[in-house]
Amino acid sequence: MPTLPSSGTPHSDDEPHQDRELAESFGADAGRYDRARPDYPQALVDRVVAESPGTDVLDVGVGTGIAARQFQAAGCRVLGVDVDARMADVARASGVDAEVAPFETWDPAGRTFDAVVSAQSWHWVDAVAGAAGAARVLRPGGRLAVFWNVFMPAPDLREAFADVHRRVLPDAPLNPWALGPLDAYEPLSTKAADGMRQAAAFDPPEQWRFDWQRAYTRAQWLDQLPTHGGTGRLPPATLADLLSGIGTVIDTFGGGFTMGYATVVVTAARTDSA
Numbered sequence: 457m458p459t460l461p462s463s464g465t466p467h468s469d470d471e472p473h474q475d476r477e478l479a480e481s482f483g484a485d486a487g488r489y490d491r492a493r494p495d496y497p498q499a500l501v502d503r504v505v506a507e508s509p510g511t512d513v514l515d516v517g518v519g520t521g522i523a524a525r526q527f528q529a530a531g532c533r534v535l536g537v538d539v540d541a542r543m544a545d546v547a548r549a550s551g552v553d554a555e556v557a558p559f560e561t562w563d564p565a566g567r568t569f570d571a572v573v574s575a576q577s578w579h580w581v582d583a584v585a586g587a588a589g590a591a592r593v594l595r596p597g598g599r600l601a602v603f604w605n606v607f608m609p610a611p612d613l614r615e616a617f618a619d620v621h622r623r624v625l626p627d628a629p630l631n632p633w634a635l636g637p638l639d640a641y642e643p644l645s646t647k648a649a650d651g652m653r654q655a656a657a658f659d660p661p662e663q664w665r666f667d668w669q670r671a672y673t674r675a676q677w678l679d680q681l682p683t684h685g686g687t688g689r690l691p692p693a694t695l696a697d698l699l700s701g702i703g704t705v706i707d708t709f710g711g712g713f714t715m716g717y718a719t720v721v722v723t724a725a726r727t728d729s730a
Contacts, residue, residue: 485682486546490520492680494605496575497666497719501526507725509597510570516559516586517577521547527573528552535569537562539580560585564593571599578602578722579644583651591657594726600658601723602648608637608667608716613709620701624694641720648722658724666719674706677713 504527505511511532515524518536520543527534528551536554538544544554555562559581572590574581590600609617618633625631632640649661678699682688690698706713 484542484688486520486540486542488679489543489683490522490546490550492676492683493520493522493576494670494680494717495522495526496603496605497668498526500603500664500666500719500721501530503664504571504573504599504601504723505530505532507723508571508599509595512569512571514569514572514590514593515552516572516574516590517580518547518552518554519543519575519577521550521552521554523573523575524552524554525550532571535567559589562589567593568595569593569598570595571601573600574602576604578604578648583647584654587648587651587655587658591655591726596726596728598726599723600652600726601721603719603721604641604644606637606641606718606720608718609633610713610716613705613713616705616708617702620698620705624698624701638718638720645720645722649724652722652724658726661722661724664721664723666721668717668719669714670717671712671714672706673712674703677706677715678703 501523511530513524513527513532513534515521515527515534515536518524518538519540521536524534524536524547534552536544536547536552537557537559538547538554539556539558541556544556547554557563572594574586578586587600594600614633614637618631621628621631621633645663649663652658652661681699681702682695687695687698
């Protein structure tokens with residue numbers, strides 16, 4: 457469900473990067489996004505750094521800098537690129553250097569990097585053009601790593617959330633909680649890997665997975681729900697009904713719960729001959 461269209465699944469024509477209005481909607485409440493969205497497993501950051509030839513990192517779709525700050529803390533020098541100036545402003549305020557442009561048309565001005573990463577945002581980039589752009593700025597052996605956090609709730613919690621969505625959004629084309637947790641992300645991962653292959657500049661793509669957990673209070677969970685693309689664009693009354701219903705569910709779980717996450721990664725190293 458994170459950062460996907462309103463159905464909780466990829467765009468109906470499997471080209472979410474063409475939905476620029478939705479792609480640029482997250483900056484409407486950039487402060488909430490930065491405050492409420494989860495970060496990423498330290499093991500992921502450590503592995504990307506360990507398998508890259510150096511510590512110069514380009515973060516595509518840097519957003520408010522959540523992942524960028526983690527790479528900085530691991531000793532990397534990070535430059536971010538984002539299409540939304542509001543998100544980039546928050547990233548800069550937190551100490552992340554960020555430039556504003558769609559990655560497909562961004563000018564690297566001769567700069568090169570040891571790793572190109574994209575956290576929760578590669579589906580807003582054309583997969584083939586994005587991979588080719590990454591190859592152009594990566595040093596030989598440099599690594600492209602794109603990744604998403606996937607909700608992995610306990611079955612009883614998932615069904616309770618699904619019931620709320622059925623009641624509040626009966627006409628939604630798909631219920632995100634009624635899907636298998638990883639189902640919505642398989643097309644994104646496949647498309648990312650295909651883009652890397654078509655760029656003809658990378659070793660065969662690999663898929664990594666990191667499982668972890670985060671505890672949420674009722675307030676914390678309700679704070680992050682409007683940061684998801686489709687949810688945040690619901691009519692105010694509908695959003696209020698959704699938040700009220702989800703809040704009631706959390707109350708029945710004791711006022712908080714632990715959400716399981718799987719962070720799924722598609723990654724490839726740039727070939728020396730590219």
